[in-house]
Amino acid sequence: MSIFKNRDRTLKDFVESLIAVCSLEKNTGCIDRSVFGGLDRLLSQWSLRETINPLFEKFKNNNLYPVVYSELDQKQRIIWVKKILQILDQVDPSSPSDIVNKLDQELTYFKGITNSLATKLNKLNIFKLNDLLYHFPRRYSKITTIDKLAPGDDSTILARCDGTQVVFLGNKRNFKATEAIFTDHSGTIKVIWYNQTYLSKQLSTGKLYILSGKTNIHNGYKTLESPDWELADAKMANQKFLNSGRLFPVYGKTEGVSQSRIRKVIRDFLRDFASEIEEYLPESLIVKNDLLKLREALIQMHYPSSLSSLERSRRRLAFDELFLLQMSFLYYRSDIEKDISSIKVTNITESLTQFISILPFKLTEGQKKVIKEIIHDLSNSNKPMRRLLQGDVGSGKTVVALGSLLSVVGAGYQGVLMAPTEVLAEQHFLTVKKLLSDELKQVDSYLQVSNLINNRDYRIGLLMGSMPKRKKEKIQEMLETGELDIVIGTHSVIQERVIIPKLALAVVDEEHRFGVDQRNALFKKRIDDNTIPHMLAMTATPIPASLAMAIYGDLESSVIDSLPEGRQKIRTRVVDKINRNKMYEFVRKQIDQGRQAFVVYPLINESESINAKAAIIEQMRLQKDIFPDRIVGLLHGKMKMEEKQSVMDSFREGSIDILVSTPVIEVGVDIPNASVMIIEGADRFGIAQLHQFRGRVGRGKHESYCMLVAEDPSEDSLERLKAVEQVSDGFRLAEIDLELRGEGNVRQHGKVQSGHDFLKIANIQTDFKLMQIARFEAKNLIDKDPFLKEEKNQGIANALINI
Secondary structure, eight states: OOOBOOOOOOHHHHHHHHHHHHHHHHHTTSOSOSSTTHHHHHHHHHTTOGGGHHHHHHHHHTTOSSOOGGGSOHHHHHHHHHHHHHHHHHSOTTOOOSSOOGGGSBGGGSTTOOHHHHHHHHTTTOOBHHHHHTOOOSEEEEEEOGGGOOTTOEEEEEEEEEEEEEEEESTTSOEEEEEEEEEETTEEEEEEEETOTTHHHHSOTTOEEEEEEEEEEETTEEEEESOEEEEOOHHHHTOGGGSTTOEEEEOOOBTTBOHHHHHHHHHHHHHHHGGGBOOOSOHHHHHHTTOOOHHHHHHHHHSOSSHHHHHHHHHHHHHHHHHHHHHHHHHHHHHHHHHOBOOOOOSOHHHHHHHHHHSSSOOOHHHHHHHHHHHHHHHHOSSOOEEEEEEOTTSOHHHHHHHHHHHHHHTTOEEEEEOSSHHHHHHHHHHHHHHTOOGGGEEETTEEEEOSSTTSOEEEEEEOTTSOHHHHHHHHHHHHHTOOOEEEESGGGGSTTOOOTTEEEEEEETGGGSOHHHHHHHHTSOSBTTBOOEEEEEOSSOOOHHHHHHHSTTSEEEEEOOOOTTOOOEEEEEEOGGGHHHHHHHHHHHHHTTOEEEEEOOOOSSOHHHHHHHHHHHHHHIIIIIOTTSOEEEEOTTSOHHHHHHHHHHHHHTSOSEEEEOGGGSSSOOOTTEEEEEETTGGGSOHHHHHHHHTTSOOSSSOEEEEEEOSSOOHHHHHHHHHHHHOOOHHHHHHHHHHHHOHHHHOOOOSSOOGGGGOSSOOTTTTHHHHHHHHHHHHHHHHHOTTOOSGGGHHHHHHHHHO
C-alpha cells in the first residue's frame, strides 16, 4: 500500500512494473485482469507522468499507443502484449530520473545502511522503505524504573552505567561474563552478560543506556541477565517514548543484526519521514468508524504511549487490511461485470419442478431456500452469478447443484460440474446416475441418458484423463455439437480442445483446490466474448463465516442450514489399541443385527499403488483373522471405475458386510444400512476429513457409530480427535479447527493465494466484527463509485493498484 505523497517514480520502476503487469496479462490469457481497473486505466494514468514520456514515445512510434486495450479482441491483445514486452526488454532501465521516489528505493539508499546490513534485513522481508514502516514489533516491553522491576517480567529501563568488569563463574571459575552496575533515580541493579566479555570495553561509564530483558533473582538480589542494550544519547533521554509506563518495541531479529540496530533504523526512519505519511481513506469513513489517522496509527504501532493506544493503532491497521481485502474482491467483481455479462436463463422452473418431483425424498427447508437464491441469480439479471454453496456433511449439496444444472439444461443450455479428483468426479457421476436412473436408457459407464424430466432425453457424461481415448473423444464431440447437456469431470473439462458452446452454469466442487488459472480457463468456455457462464462453488465441509469472508469475499454465500429428515446422530468414540478387540466385537454385533460397516485406512504414501497394497493386506487380515464368517470387501483408488462401481453396488445390496477402503469414500457415498465407521490411523487425518468420513454413516433409520482408532496419538492429534468425538455440528468443528490450527493452515489454496495471506495485523477470528464493518464500508463505497473515479477515492484506488 502506498502511504506517501505522490512522487514520480524512476524509469526503472515503471519499466519493471509494466513488465510484471504485461507478463501476468500474457500468462492469464490476455483477459485484462492483470491490474485493477484494466490496462487502459493504468496507461492513461502513467501517460501523464513526465518520467515515463520516453517510453510512451517508443510505444507511439511503434503504433502501440494510444490504444483502447479493452476493445481489442484476444488475438489483437496477444500481439500488443508481445510487442510491448519486446520494447521493454530493449529499454535501458538505468536512465536517470530527476526526482527520486524514496518509497521504492532499495535500503542502501538510506544513510547508515550498508550492503551487508541490507542483505541481513532482507531475511526479515525488509527490502524498501515501506517494508521498514510495516515491520512491526513482535512484542513490547514495558518501560519502568529499577525499583519496580519484578522477577520474571520482561521490562525496559533507562539507566546510567556506573562501571563494568569481567568476572569468572563456575566451580572452576573457567566461565567468563561481563558484569555491570546500572543506576536510575530509583535504585541500582546488577546486569550480567554471559560469554560476552567484549562488552566490558564497549559499555562506557557515565553514559545512559536502554536495557530490555527479563528480571531474575541471583544470590538474593534482582539482576538483569543478557538484556538487549543500546546507547541513549542526550536527545533520546528526553524523548516521550522513553517515559516510564510506555511500551518499548521488541522486533523480530535475524543473525548478525542486533535488536538495537533494528530499532535505530526504524526509529530514524520514523523521525525523518513520518511527516510524509499521507492518509488515503476519506475523512468521513475515518470519523464514522472512529479510526486513528494512518500516520498516528503507524507511529503508535512502533512506540505506543499505552496499551489502549496500541489497540487503537492495531484496530486501524487491521481495518486497513480487511477493508482493502474486501475492496479488492468487490472492485474486481465490479470490474469483471463492467464489460461482461452472463445468460439470463428464462423458462427455468419447469425442469426444476419435475426434477424435485422424481426425487425419492423431500427437500429440506435449507435446500429449498438455497435453490431459490440460485434460481433468482440465474433468471433475474444478466449479471454473472458467483455464489458459494456451503452445508454440513450430508446436507444435500449435490442435489442442489444437480437441480441447478438441470434447470439451465431445460432452458436450452449446457452445464459443467468440475471436481478436483477423478474419484470425486466418478462419485458425483454415480450419484447423478442413481437419481436419474432409467433402465431403458443405459448407454455405457461414461454416459447417462434420462427422459424422466420434460419427456426429453437429458444426456450427462463423464470426462476424465484416465478414460480410454475413444470414450473421451465421444464425450468431447457430444459437448461440441450440443448433444451432451451436462459434463461431470476433472481438469479435463477445461482443456482447450474441449468446446462447450452453450455453457451457462459451471459448478466447481471443492473450489479451493483449483488454481486461479484453472478457474479462468473454465470461464473462457463462453458463448461469446462478452458472455461468461454463471458459477456455483461448493465446499466439502463448512467454512467458518470469518474465513469464508476472507477467502471468498467476491462470492455471495448460500448455506444449507438443515439436514434431511431421518439423519441419525452418530455416536463417536476415540479407541486405543487396548480396546481394539472390543471394537471388533461391537462391529460383529451390528452385523448380526443386519447392519454393515466401513473400515477406512489412511494414505500412508504418496503412491496410490502402495496405499492400495496396504488396504489389500488389511482386508485380507480382517477377512482371515477377525471376520472369517463374514464378507469383507475392498475399495481403493487403483481399481477401475467399473470395479469400484461393482463393489459399491454389492455393498449397497448387502452382499458385502464390511467394506475396507482407502480415503476414496470421503465424499459422495450413500449406504443407508451402514451403521459403523471405523477410521484407522485417525490421528493422521484432519478434523474436516474425519467429519467427512463420519458422514458416510447415519444416513438410514438405524443408530450409527464412528470409531476413531489411534494407537499412539500426539497431544495435538488427541485434541483433534476429542473435538470430533464431542462435537457433531460441522460448522462448530470448522471453528474449532481454525482455533487449533490457525488461519494459515486450515485452507489449501490454488496457484494464486487467496486474500487472507495478505493479513498481517488482522486476525480473521477475533476481528470478525471488524471485517463485517470493513465489508459493509467497501460494499457501500463500490455501490456509490464502482470504478473509484471520485477524487476522494483516489487514495483507495492507488492502494488497490499497489497491492
